[in-house]
Amino acid sequence: MLNAMTIDVEDYFQVSAFERHIARDDWDRIPCRIERNMDRILELLERHAIRATFFTLGWIAERHPRVVHELVAAGHELACHGLAHVRVTQQTPASFREDVRRSKALLEDIGGVEVRGYRAASYSIDRDNQRWAHETLYDCGYRYSSSVYPVRHDLYGIPEAPRFAYRPLAGVEDFVEIPITTSTLFGRRLPSGGGGFFRLYPYALSRQAIRRINRREGTAAIFYFHPWEIDPDQPRVDGIPPRTRVRHYLNLARTEARLERLFQDFHWGRMDQVFLEPQGVSVRR
Structure with missing residues (x-):
């Protein structure tokens, strides 16, 4: 099973x-x-012969174009993370349209490739904005979004959303929402697609969850992480609440070693390769 x-x-x-x-x-x-963190990530991926999808901020691409040039040259997919990490819940439909339009154009100009995927800052497509947000993305030329986390969380999530790739717009066949991977336990959905939960859980739990998704549910998993999560020496931000401090800094020193194991234990590819190509996994209706 090829995962994303x-x-x-x-x-x-x-x-x-x-x-x-x-x-x-x-x-x-x-x-x-x-740049230093991206260099390390590209080296890790190359060593394991993995091609991945990079949801990139326009702010980063504009100031550090080498990052974009090198990931594209290495065969990875360039995708959009918006201009400046503004959550969709903080934008109007008009400002969101301008954000996703400008950031797509900027990335395509720097990278020299078509940008087909989008991920909202902090998975901020929610119950209230999902209809107009998905319509806007489709209108602006995106083929997929990976912006919904189908869990109950204090900061994001649509707990009743489908767990697997689905078409969110009635009558539109060529646009899909691809939620971050969750597993189920006693009827409850558990985050199983990376981020802070990957740093919190013992690695064995993450491995078990992805194996279950592949083998028992017969579908691809989607995993995500950030460049700063392999950087335990990053400057500490003063004055943040204890809960935020724990979430951000927990187990940073262990993340790279866990990623090495993850890269070895499963097969990984780009989002477009897994979900958009003819041989990709099926999309739920």
């Missing part, structure tokens, strides 16, 4: 949890660590 490996290309100071502590106007004055 994805990376959300943003730096540590751009995460939504730090919005109240680091102003976007200050981003240009903060030393960016994205």
